[in-house]
Amino acid sequence: MGHYQDLLNNLNRAALIPFFVIGDPNENLSLELVKAAIDAGADVLELGIPFSDPVADGPTIQKADIRAMEAGMTPAKAIDFIKKVTDYKPVPIGLLVYYNLIYQYGVEKFFVDFKAAGGTSVLVADLTVDDADEIAPAATAAGLETVFMVTPNTAEDRIEKIAAQTTGFIYTVSLMGITGARTGLSDQVKPLIARLKAHTDKPICVGFGISTPEHAAEVADAGADGVIIGSRIVKMIEDNLDDPKEMKTQIAGFIQEVIKTLEQ
Amino acid sequence: MKSKGRYGQFGGFYVPEVLIPALEDIEAGFDKYHKDPAFVAELDELYRTYAGRPTPLYHAKRFSEHVGYQVYVKREDLLHGGAHKVNNALGQALLAKYMGKKKLIAETGAGQHGLATAMIGALFGMETKIFMGSVDVARQNVNVHKMQLCGAEVISVSGGTCTLKDAINDALRYWTSHVEDTFYLFGTAGGPHPFPTIVRHFQSPIGTEARAQCLETVGRLPDKVVACVGGGSNAIGIFSGFLDDTEVELVGVEGGGQGLDTDHHCATLVKGSVGVLHGAQTLVLQDENGQIHETECISAGLDYPGVGPEHAHLKETGRAKYFAVSDEQVLDVFELFTRSEGIIPALESSHALAHLVSLKGTLDKDAVVVVNLSGRGDKDVSIVEQRRSATENTFSYSI
Secondary structure: OOHHHHHHHHOOOOEEEEEEEOOOOOHHHHHHHHHHHHHOOOOOEEEEOOOOOOOOOOHHHHHHHHHHHHOOOOHHHHHHHHHHHHHHOOOOEEEEEOHHHHHHHOHHHHHHHHHHOOOOEEEEOOOOHHHHHHOHHHHHHOOOEEOEEEOOOOOHHHHHHHHHHOOOOEEEEOOOOOOOOOOOOOOOHHHHHHHHHHHOOOOEEEEOOOOOHHHHHHHHHOOOOEEEEOHHHHHHHHHOOOOHHHHHHHHHHHHHHHHHHHHO | OOOOOEEOOEEOOOOOHHHHHHHHHHHHHHHHHOOOHHHHHHHHHHHHHHHOOOOOEEEOHHHHHHHOOEEEEEEHHHOOOOEOHHHHHHHHHHHHHHOOOOEEEEEEOOOHHHHHHHHHHHHHOOEEEEEEEHHHHHHOHHHHHHHHHOOOEEEEEOOOOOOHHHHHHHHHHHHHHOOOOEEEOOOOOOOOOOHHHHHHHHHHHHHHHHHHHHHHHOOOOOOEEEEEOOOOHHHHHHHOOOOOOOOOEEEEEEEEEOOOOOOOOEOHHHHOEEEEEOOEEEEEOEOOOOOEOOOOOOOHHHOOOOOOHHHHHHHHHOOEEEEEEEHHHHHHHHHHHHHHHOOOEOHHHHHHHHHHHHOOOOOOOOOEEEEEEOEEOHHHHHHHHHHHHHHOOOOOOOO
């Protein structure tokens, strides 16, 4: 049984998985924010390495990528960062990365280094199950779990293929589009979770557009094992760039609030 | 996806999962229609009566005298819209129509592909959105107005470097939210499979015609075929006619900007390394961490840090050779060619012409070089004026 499967089965509620861009707005503050998220009760962390051309991301995360890159974040430094996080507390860490970054680093070496830093799983935003052979064998050899995305327009036969290649969790994209906070929950997410459950018992974690405790609870009620919240949290960084203390307070408070709602 | 879309190790479809059904749809549509007799007949009719195909192959005698060998110019600049881009826009928009799509989106750098898409959007009555970097909107303002006159919405993209690469990023992002009813009319021979194959197919009349015209007027195949390369669509279009003629040397010319030893160029094939950008494994201008470089070159249409995967493959196999020329060389030949032939070449196409000048003295008088004049330079006149008045460098050639 996989690392995530153990964790998610033992939790009596859906897991909360906050997303951060590593190094946003700078390395030191980013580490403080991630530690604050852990202290506030985050079950798993989804961390992204900033990229110059993040086509799966909306404006909020694009801006975070730019902040982090301008502050000097690189893939090698991101590995060091992850080591510092897992030294602080061994929380499972899922990595979200664009392919060119690990391609230049060397895929095998990257996975070995990420695993050594305490990483758990890897999701390549712009690499689909069709090219799983370019990453999955190396990830598995390094002892990492694989995560692939499913979207509302993914056909049934692809869901089967994706589930078969997934050893971590299925990253379930709640809507047709890119990352970003939304006011309402997509009406496509519940049917998608139901379709997934008909094909697989792999853990299902839902992301993209999940912005409020109510969205999280609704997704959890529909059967999700985990809820990924990115842009809403990253926006708290953007909105408080001149007030790191407020940044931390807002993020920790929000995480506690979501977990409280998920516990009800 | 039926095919992996590979040219050697290059190509593929490195995209988020949400785009896979749309790419599968386009692959299936292209497979179904591109040889369908009704589709072919309708496209041929449009090429002939709307776009202005076939374009002539013109013997540029005064320019030939200057360089010392025989230059034949494939006049894609005479096409409707002023560039080769209409070939692909007509083909893909007709495909979209056959597939039942109602809306078109496209990215554009110089504005030529955006304009071509806007024209065909008007022709077919399809709602059209064009994504264009804000820097390009400013430097190609006339094309922006033309697109708007055709009824297209021009979306100015301010992310990243505000040029073609960012326009593609935003067009891809928009597409992920609108894949159901929207066809992404990709402008260059790059991006994820099946676009490189589709764009090459719809640009292949350039090469097919040029080959036949050369045989007819010269009586033999050319020694060289030369074209400029940004993403590489006009080059792959003309190369495609000569790929099997191994005695014909294929030459692509990139934007050397302010020099290859600076960071201010867009010579991806000459200076790039293998990477993954915009859905394709190809050559890319990037730093050691894989972050994509900003590019800079006098011609907006070449200002792109990636390149079509087939060009990367042709370079690797040695079938085609790639060079870069500087902004200064381009400005010089822009004036030289206009003065000697009365034809104003696009700054993009001027890169190919500048390479011809650099070959002066290396070829026999009877050598035949076919150059693709991919677009006309009316859009560039004010840029050239600005650059020339800034350096106070007046015409450097007299013939």
